[in-house]
Amino acid sequence: MNIRNFDLDAFVHATLAEDLGDRGDITSAAVIPAGARFNGVMESRDPIAVAGLPIAAAFFRALDPDVAIEQVVEDGTRVPAGTVLMRISGKARALLTAERSALNTVQHLSGVATLTATYVDAISGTGATLLDTRKTIPGLRALEKYAVRMGGGTNHRMGLWDSAMIKDNHVAVAGGVAEAVRRAVDAGIAQIIVEVDAIEQIAPALDAGATHLLLDNMAPPMLREAVALVHGRVPTEASGGVRLDTIRAIAESGVTYISVGRLTQSAPAADIGLDLAAA
Template sequence: MTNPLPRILIEPIVRAALLEDLGRAGDITADAVIPATATTRVAFIARDPGIIAGLDCAAIAFALLDPTLALHIHIPDGSEVHPGDTIATIEGNARAIVSAERVALNFLGPLSGIATATNFIAKSIAHTQARITCTRKTTPNLRALQKYAVRCGGGANHRFGLDDAILIKDNHIAIAGGISSAIARARAAAGHLVKIECEVDTLEQLAQALRAGADAILLDNFTLPALREAIAMINHTAIAEASGRITPQTAPAIAETGVDLLSAGWLTHSTKVLDIGLDFLP
């Protein structure tokens, strides 16, 4: 079970989405068509197999429009679903339910898609020591939610921002005058709890990063033979992360080289939405 995000982190994001959808006059369709006192009962139904993530977002969307709505979760975040499964039911004021429906699904579908894609990779490399991790390639203002979805799928999180770890990449290296210089400067500036990771493109650069004492190495676009050689060079003295060309097809072979992490930006920016519908119940 994945620990839920604090409501205080989620609510402003969901509130902003509702304000965008309600516009300047509210849901004029629901107000015109549905009597103010009408009640109904609906259910989130899975139409694809996958892993659920984002139910708290959906719950908050409904609660913000009408706190008296009753939402009952049958299949919690991080759980597997199959087509036809009832994920959750909501009952209460009909206007509030139909007005919150789209915002709720706009969180639940994409976040469940991220969890599903992550889980597929996680299962494919479960026979190794490696873990699949996301990156900072997230939708602006949705990073916390998308990284939560990765955890729901059995993945790990990379940096949450620029301030929680030092990651020296090619542009940093070029401007600093080389790998050794960049790592030395980073080490002098880093606090005692801040890890330093360095991106390398070649085995020669890897040797430099290891001599300079990097805590983690990002092995970018290495071939499988080069990855195996790199792992032998690192020899457990630093965390080894493989990046580039990580797909469901390539992940198992990359993980089998002995790397600790596989990072893939597409998990949070290019995954397919999990098809979930909101169906009315008799």
């Protein structure tokens, strides 16, 4: 598993340290004999798009380097409820100590992937591409954007550093759309995304050098008008208030992209459990 700008070892260490504190897993230490073994099955209780299994495996290996792990399905796979995702066998104390961190990660990332897949399905055949946003939990951006990819979505900006996005507050401070774009062009920025919320802002943005237009909170009729005016000169992106029940009509307006913040901002966790395997 290779995720850009993500240190798996550091993430696992920090997450376990948060859970263990300075006393460790006092429950497992008190209740589980030191030599006890645990054979467990991780199973989805919901139909999901899977994401995060290699990270779960890293948690188990961090506390039991000799654990035997069988990853039954690959990240990015869509599975029905009742699907076995992983089987583990190793030291009971270690695996039960790692259980919550492993499950929290897989449940959250699979939740993001599953919601993404639902939105991807809703715009299938329209030609529009689903994007995520920077509305991510601090510290988890690389993982959440990975989960979006596992659900079939596409990543937007990874951060403030990889392209300019001129939004309404930038425009207000700069003194107008054209002036804001001109300054970005003068700064030598190659990718300049400009948020517009009115048709009359489109021509000034394009004339000044915008390379991508974010059409903010426009209803489908206005989106169609905007797409026609742009006429393929730059990519167009619908954004703002997109819901599952509205995204199809938005996609059919002809926009290139649709960005949805709720993919990472408010995806419900998937119901996934780890239970003792039947003898």
